[in-house]
Amino acid sequence: MLFEIEIPTRKEFELIDITSLINEKIKEAKVKEGIAVIFTRHTTTALFINENESGLVTDIKEFFEKLVPKGQGYHHDRIDNNAHSHLRSIILNPSIAIPIKDGKLLLGTWQSIIFTELDGPRRRRIFVKICEC
Template sequence: MQLSTSKRVEIVDITDKVSGVVRSSNIDEGMCTISTSHTTCAIIVNEHESGLVSDIMELLEKLVPSNADYYHDRVDNNADAHLRAVLLGNSETMPVRKGNIELGTWQSIFFVELDGPRKRNVDIAVSSSDFRG
C-alpha cells in the first residue's frame, strides 16, 4: 500500500485500508503483519482520539527533541526521525479471526510519519493458520 504524508510529523489512521486488505485476502483465520521498510517512520496500534494523538506527538518531541545536537544531523539532518522510529518500531502483527482483523474496542492501526512529507510504502501480509493435515 502506498500513502503520501503532508507534514514532517504526522499520525495517519490506516485501519480501514488494512481491514480491506485482510477481507480481500479471503483468509478466515491467521495473522496480519503491517510493516514499513523505511527507517524514519513507524507502525503503531493505539486509540484514535485526537487528544491522545497530540499527546503521542508531544511525547515524541520530549523524548527525542527535534533540535538536539545529533551526530547524524551532520549528514542528513533527520536524526530525530530515525531515533523516534527506533522507539516506536516498524511493524505490528494482529490476529485475523472470521476473515477480519481482530482489534480491541479502542484499537486503531497508525502509520507514523517522522520525516515527511513523503511518499511511503506500507506492506500488509496476511497469512493463514488454517493447517489441515
C-alpha cells in the same frame, strides 16, 4: 498474499490510522482466520496500535517532541538533519502482527493501527502479509 500500500504523508510528523486499509486487504485476500503482518521499510516511519483520539494524537506528538527534540546537535544531523526522526523511530516498531478472526483484524474496541511518519512529507509504502491459518 503480500500487498503493498502507498501512504502519501503531508506533514513532518503525522499519525495515520490505517486500520480500514488493512481490513480491505484482508477482505480482498478472502482470509477468515489467520494473521496479518504489517511492515514499513522506512527508517523514519513506524507502526503502533493504540486509540485514534484527537487528544491522544496531540499528546503523542508532544511526547516525542519532548523526549527527542529537534536540533540538539545529533551527529547524524551533519548528513540529513533528521537524526531526531531516526531516534524517535527506534522507540516504536517497524512491524506488527495481528490475528484475523471472522475476516477482520482482532482488535479491541478502541484499538487502531497507526502508521507514524517521522520525517515527512513523503510518499511511503507499507507491506501487508496476510496468512491463512
